[in-house]
Amino acid sequence: MDILTARHERSLMTVTLDGRLDALEAAPLRAILTDAIIDGQIDIIIDLSNVEFVDSAGLAALVKAMKDARRAGGDVRLVSPKAADAVRVFELTKFDKVFTMGLDVETLLNRR
Amino acid sequence: MTQVTQLELEATHLGLRDIAGWLDQLFESSGWSGSASRGAIELAIHEIAANVVDHAAPPDGKIRIDATPGECALHIEVADKGTPFDANDHSMPGEDAPQVRGYGLMIVEQVAQTIDYCRADGRNLWTATFNIEPAPAG
Structure with missing residues (x-):
């Protein structure tokens, strides 16, 4: 999985992922997000549109970042995956109702 | 020769990726x-x-499926020789504040028609049954 990050003005950061967000990839993602929030990047948009599969460990990395960011006054918002196999874990755990999710980065930026 | 109905995989996060290709076959x-x-x-x-x-961290480093x-259904057995599963050590997520971990078995329970666990002959044995939906038309 590639993890591309871009830091924008003030507290905003975008993260673009692809491939599988599973237990193998969750640890490096969690480290990146934790460091970013500690550095003050508390408004994070994670683009999951090209992610093919998400498991509970991948979900846990996103949930931890969301909780950390909200505690600091920010949020983690998600661009919805296109693949049904990646969306499924959000629906089964009802986290599709907990995260702010949008069709693309522009949509989420305009909701700020 | 290993049959397509059997899979032995390394008990590592990388090893879990073998499941997808095996399931395709x-x-x-x-x-x-x-x-x-x-x-x-x-x-x-x-x-x-x-x-x-x-x-469970099985000492032989293997998981057998x-x-x-x-x-129109698939029955699966997942076996390992690791530490026995302790249901008391495994809390399900609640409805209110989102917790970070503990969603794995919650997901399994929603997808599978049945899911059971037993400890036998020094092995953990998970059994699950899944209904098979037909391929989408067209």
Whole structure:
């Protein structure tokens, strides 16, 4: 999985992922997000549109970042995956109702 | 020669990735190619096996999966020689504040028609049954 990050003005950061967000990839993602929030990047948009599969460990990395960011006054918002196999874990755990999710980065930026 | 109904994988997070390709072969040999159930079943088997990696840590480093395809259902057994599963050490997520971990078995319970656990002959044995939906029309 590639993890591309871009830091924008003030507290905003975008993260673009692809491939599988599973237990193998969750640890490096969690480290990146934790460091970013500690550095003050508390408004994070994670683009999951090209992610093919998400498991509970991948979900846990996103949930931890969301909780950390909200505690600091920010949020983690998600661009919805296109693949049904990646969306499924959000629906089964009802986290599709907990995260702010949008069709693309522009949509989420305009909701700020 | 290993049959397509059996998979022995390394009890590591990297090893879990073998499940996807094996399941593709199993579905193809069972005449279920394109079934809408495949993705959910992969996720459920993956979560059972991930639970073994994270909590059972089998000393031989192996997880064994046996599949029995039926007419319109799939029966799966996941076995390992690791630490016994302790249900008291495994809290399910609640409805209110979102917790970070503990969603694996919750996912399995929603996808599988049945899910059971027993400890026998020094092995953890998870058994699950999944309905097979036909491939989408067109």
